Amino acid sequence: MMTKIKKIIDFAGILLENPSLINITLNENSVLQKKFKQKYGNFVALPQIEIKDLAHNDVSSVESFLMDGSSLITDLQLLATLAAREDVNSYFEIGTWRGESVYNVAKQIQDCTTMNLSKLEMKEMGWDSRYAEQHGILSTKNSEILHLEGNTKAFDFASLNKKYDLIFIDGDHSYDMVLNDTKKVFKHLLHENSIVVWHDYAYSPQKIRYEVFHAILDGTGKENHQYLYHVKNTLCGVFYRGDIDTTIFDDMEVPGKIYHNTIISEKFS
Template identity: 25%
Template sequence: MKNFPTINIEELFPTDIINQRLILENFLGCYGNMSIEAVCKLCLIAKYIKPKKIFEIGTFNGLTTSQIALNTDALIYTLDLPMEEVSEAKLLKADLDLSLSRQETGICFKGNPKVTQLWGNSTKFDFSPYYSEIDLVFIDGGHDFETKKSDTENALKMIDKGVIVWDNYLDDTNPETTTYLNTLDLPIYHLRNTFLAIYIKK
């Protein structure tokens, strides 16, 4: 099965998207965080589409969340697995190791009134209150095939018109993300120099 095409961000959006000014603070991450280029491109997208509500699956330390919050006026909901449920969840070893080694969940945005921390296993979480309510979904939770499938199916229900962005596409350390996304019959694109894949629902 072929991979989705790789493009520059300005091929998908008007070219002035790359001329926007971004605010970044305390953006030097740790193992498990995205590259700075990926964070910037996600922030450029968020700033350009001016979402009212954003849903993130996979909080980790909240670095990505905090940068998005600096660059949009959106309300941000971010979901992560509580530590007490980590051992019970069916995680890939890499995801398990990352969950057990993480700093305090959401520490980078702690106290930010724009951000609401939600807790739960995304494969069991009730997303129905957010159906048709979200403008941008960012998926960076469990990287196994079934979790990515569940998260994507819920993301598609959360947006009527909007954007879904996935991390770890074409990432050899998380191959099941690529395997799953390549099964989808959707106009998805890979953003050059990142592991981000994007779908715009119009």
């Protein structure tokens, strides 16, 4: 008991010295899970689907830097698989980072658009200039990809005057920004067969990120919850209106498959 009391006193002292740490504490996934369950007590997780069940055509390989901030190979495989479908001919992406996602999608379709903060705005916000300069380092290699600059808080999505077949939401992963991006995408960019993918619905394929999950449910509206899924082996949630087989999420699932991967590297400049 005395050990626990000492830990509490020590922690209080740390917070007094570093008040900003309280935000980290309040944003702990367990705290956010409790808040989530207060509103969505009937949701344990989204039902799971598999990448292969979304495929119309096989996608042989994807490219990645395999560095900090990169999507999982399976996340990129999901996007490439969706882009290879006969009913997907246009793509819109929020949050580009190095451009790996859109670069792989653009191998399948020509009509690809991304939106990201400008490098100037990132630097003005105090972000590391090396981080800002790496944005689009891969995707700008493809001149056919349209790179838009803007803040989705203020951007008028209606001005695009277009509906997209596939949309990837991968910007700021705070509740407020996922909610903002989701609501605007659903209001302005969707047609009846659009597919939406959210990155970082999960921290890992078996650990849900409740802040993002909460925003997805609030942003899509109750009428669309029946079309939401977690794509197994990925960090992604997806909105998909088609019929598809599902399984129940299990955060301690015993492996039933093993996947074979071949990694080939080459110089990048």
